[in-house]
Amino acid sequence: MLLPSVEVLATPEAPVWAFVLGIMLHVFFLRVGEWDLATVRLIVGFWATIAGLSVCLWLRVPQLQHNLWSSSKTAIALGSSLLAGMYASMLVYRAAFHRLGRFPGPFAARLSNLWITGKSIQRQDKCLVIQDLHRKYGDIVRIGPSELSIVHAAAPEAIHANRTTCVKGPWYNILYPLESLQMIRNKDVHSVRRKTWDRAFGSKALRDYEPRVKGYTAALVQQIDARLGQPVNVTEWFNNYSFDVMSDLAFGKSFGLLASGGKRHYFTETLHADMGNVGRFSHVPWLFPVFKAMPVLNAENKKFWAFVTALVDERIQNPPKQPDVFSWLLEDYQALPHPTAQDRLNLQADAHLICVAGSDTTAASLTCLFFELVCHPDAAARLQAEIDDYYAGTPEAGQNHLALSKLEYLQACIDEALRLHPAVPGGVQRLTAPQGLQIGEHHIPGSTVVQIPTHTINRDARFFAEPDEFIPERWTSRKDLAIEPSVFVPFSTGRYSCVGRQLGLMELRTVTSELMRRYDFRLVPGQDPQDFARGKVDAFTLACAPLQVVFTPREQAK
Structure with a gap:
């Protein structure tokens, strides 16, 4: 037969x-x-x-x-x-x-995600590619066979609010089998683990972290003091600062980047290379399991995670005198009656997340803020005046971060820098429920990958007047320039909003206030500001080009 x-x-x-x-x-x-x-x-x-x-x-x-x-x-x-x-x-x-056939976009993008991936590899500024597509095709653009990019005033609420029916998309499988808080796709599982993270970044915990933030800020100031009148690549030094803070909070010790005078570190170098690949191949998540399964090609990936595992093991064996973020996660892990191998993998992934999510984003935001201030001396002078007044009239100025949070113009400058240079330029991916999703007059079919391109929506003239201009006053005295401020959600919103928002703002405010009150600064002669603007890379998180700045002491610095 x-x-x-x-x-x-x-x-x-x-x-x-x-x-x-x-x-x-x-x-x-x-x-x-x-x-x-x-x-x-x-x-x-x-x-x-x-x-x-x-x-x-x-x-x-x-x-x-x-x-x-x-x-x-x-x-x-x-x-x-x-x-x-x-x-x-x-x-x-x-x-x-296809169910998305009525939405416009490049014909090649209808056929394969390799089209947008090719653009990402070719230019590494995918956020600008997406912006150009929206200018050509409108509010909703089909950028892949089952993927839509959406720029609409109602989109943030519909896609990201607590009551949304959307879930995280397939991109969040790229670290599998490791599953950090960021990568959890199941809403119920995420809610349980998020409670621990919320305690780790609560007001009491932040008071414990504040001395560390101030200590590393002082170390950053020392390095700038040693280079007064000389070109300083603030992109590199802000990276050193942010990684030292977050490695301390994740692993109980810093990577020593500031203390070493900016010496390269294996973790940061490998991480930046990995993030570059994430940015280039984020629309083909099926490629990541293939890469990790291939001998030789996966050797560096295995080496990196072995390094992270060793850091986590060392941190467990050597608890710090003062609690850090990892303390809360470890307490939750050790409370499990029978921890599984998956629980251990998740603990390692969470330690990695602490260090990554709080370093790349903070460093890029600091760099872009100082880029805008150095290009807008009037705004810098106004900010310095506010900070000078604050320090002159506040005896405990250097002791309490909460007081810094009340400086209106400082927060306006931070918000405006985050609007122009979002830490995640392309936005984050979501998947619509089977019944679909209504955004304004548009119905999005079910099981569709959707993404709000943050860079594009933040620079849309329908939502912000003079959208490409750095105008901090749009958040204070000229609120008419923020036509639709609800679309500005730099830390996302809803159940998946950035849990470390307040720590990130603490770092931004502390570093900015210290540097602004101590120094005047200018671009190195001959450096074209457009070189920095054109050199930004959309590597999922924003990666900045070198920004060479000369610092000089301020006579009125206190």
């Missing part, structure tokens, strides 16, 4: 039936659900099937017996026909019959 069925596979008609089978696989099976985490299993399964079929043909088909190469070629031809049918069906469906 087996012989006739196997012989059919060697007939001239067999590739045609394989092609039809490929179409059926796509239409009835692969078209539904998410397959990103199954990529490796699918690839291995396909080639295992080809190998098994080759042996079967070799053993059971008379004309192919004793010729394994011929049977292998036949099996590969059948597999190729199946793939051709599957991809042909996929391309026709995406181009002509």
Whole structure:
């Protein structure tokens, strides 16, 4: 009975039936659900099937017996026909019959996420690519087969508010099997773990962290004092500062970047390289499991996570005298009656998240704030005057961060820098519920990946007058310039909003107030501000180009 069925596979008609089978696989099976985490299993399964079929043909088909190469070629031809049918069906469906067909966008983007990925690799300023697409196609642009970029006043509320029906999209699987708080897609699981993080960044915890923030701020000031009158790459030094703070809060010790005078560190160098890859390949999350499964190519990834594991183990064995963020997470972990291997992986992922989420974003925000201040001396002078008045009239000025939070113009400058240079330029990914989502007059179909491009929506003239200009007064005395301020959500909103917001603001306010009251500063002669603006990289989080600044002491500094 087996012989006739196997012989059919060697007939001239067999590739045609394989092609039809490929179409059926796509239409009835692969078209539904998410397959990103199954990529490796699918690839291995396909080639295992080809190998098994080759042996079967070799053993059971008379004309192919004793010729394994011929049977292998036949099996590969059948597999190729199946793939051709599957991809042909996929391309026709995406181009002509997909549920997102009515939304405009580049034709190539309808067919594959490789289009937007290619743009990301080619230019590394995907946020500007997306901005150009919205200028051409309108508020809703199809940037992938099942992905929409949305710029609409109602979008932040609909997609990110607490009552939204949207969930996190497939991008959040890229660290699998590690699952930090940021990567949790299940809302109930996220809510449970978020409670621990909320305590870790509560008002009491922040008071414990404040001395560390001030200590590293003082170390940063020392390094600038040693370089007065000389070019200082503030991009690099703000990175050193933010990573020292967050490594202390995550691992119980800093990386020593400030103390070493800016010496490179393995963690930060590897992390920046990884974030570059995340930015380039964020629209093809299926590629990450493949990369991690490939020997040699995954060697650096394994080395990095072994390094993180060693840091976590060392931190567990050497608890600090003062609680840090990791203290709260460790307490929660140790309270588990029977911690699993997955629980341990999640603890390592959370330690990594503390260091990453609070460093790259803070460093980029500080750099962009000082870029705007150095380009707008009037705003810098007004901010210095506010800070001078504060220190002159507040005996405990350097002792209480809460007092700094009441400086109106300081917060306005921070907000305006965050508007022009959002820490996550492309926004974060969400997936609509099966019933779809209503945004204004637009209905978004279910199971659609949606994203609000932060850079684009923050620079839309419908929402902010003179959108490309640094005008802190739009948040104070000229609120008419903020036409639709609700779209400005620099720390996101809803259940997935940034848990470390207050710590990040503490760092921004502390560093800015200290540097502004002590120094005057200017760009290094010959540096074109546009070089910095053009050199920013959308690596999921914003990566800044070098910004060379000369600091000089202020005569009235106190």
